[in-house]
Amino acid sequence: MTIELTEIHPGECYRILENERFGHLACCKDGQPYVAAIYFAFSSGVAYSFTMPGKKLDWMRGNDKVCLHVEHRSSAGGWTSVVVEGRFEEFPDSDSRGSERLHAWSLLQKNSDWWEIGAMKPHESPILEGSPHVFYGIVVTAVSGRRAVKAE
Template sequence: MWIRNLSTLECTKLLSSHRVGRLACSMEGQPYVVPIYYAYQENHLYAFSMPGRKIDFMRANPLVCVLVDVKGEGRGWQSVVAEGRFEELPDRIGFKRERDQAWTLLAKHSDWWEPGALKPAQPPVTSHSPHIFFRIAVTEVSGREAQD
């Protein structure tokens, strides 16, 4: 088996061609990692969530990273870490274009909303949905690949 570094272009291609990653964030020295569905475009990872722990963590400390990894043939694999900054896209004036962009990119897949909208215990249904669109402004990517 041999391992090599992926180029920036290879990292970007892997991020663009996949939808599930592991978001790592921290608050007051406590790390937290959770899977997310995302869409990647122009150095941004777009995602959706209901209020909860990951949103609280990212609001407190916007520096985050996302790991995307893929099993290859045999013992092979590829992984990319995208480091960046959390940017909430609130439902108010000044963010409409970015929210629409997030919606458009995520909605290309029929099940895009499920991981972010489903919680173990659902709150009562109201006329207002507290869903949160956000993006990660990617500042750096790095990746590796292992092949037999």
Template sequence: MQIRTLSTLECTKLLTANRVGRLACAKEGQPYIVPFYYAHADNHLYAFSLPGKKITWMRANPLVSVQIEGHGDGRGWKSVIVNGRYEELPDRIGHKVQLDHAWSLLSRHNDWWEPGALKPETSSVAEHFPNVFFRIFIAEVSGREALAG
């Protein structure tokens, strides 16, 4: 196996080509990691969730990491790590453009709202479980590739 460092462009291509990653956050020294769906655009990863542990923790500590992987030939693989900052996109004046942009990017894919649990819509259920749209500002990106051979 040969390991090589990916260029920033190669990392960006892997982020764009994938939709599922692992989101890591921390609170009071305790790490927490979960899978999440995202859309990559303009140096951000856009995502959706219902309120819960990850949202609570990211509100308390907005510094996060994301890991994305791809599989190559044979035992080959690629992995990209994003270090960034959680930015919530609330449904209120001043954030409408960013919220609409997130919705537009995410809704290009079928079932984009899963694993957020409930499809965002106006209903009595949605009022009890407010949807949280957020983005991760990409402050730093790095990656590696393992080549079989």
């Protein structure tokens, strides 16, 4: 048995992103990469997500170039992998960005556990003035994908 590896057309990559909701987000600071698991909702070239203050948010604010990896494993033993190169864009609770924040929330809340990864921290977060919840988007600048299928 061999594995056949094929490139995926960008249109198919976008369809996969629209149907998945879990991925790994990579960001970088001072040449050091950092990867974190996220839930997201994909629409119109943007992967919408949510987080609380912390390392990931600090790093994305400092360097808006990020990467999202989404993987799907098939029951037949193959896999599909999509990589999004993008730009971090924050949607603060303000008049100028309120509609984008509301749009992000409306897409994310379609799944009951949308907030879990972004809100859970291994230690207590300090109490902040105002809402610490941060909605953001990864605006796609490039997308690529591959599929591995078992061939007999």
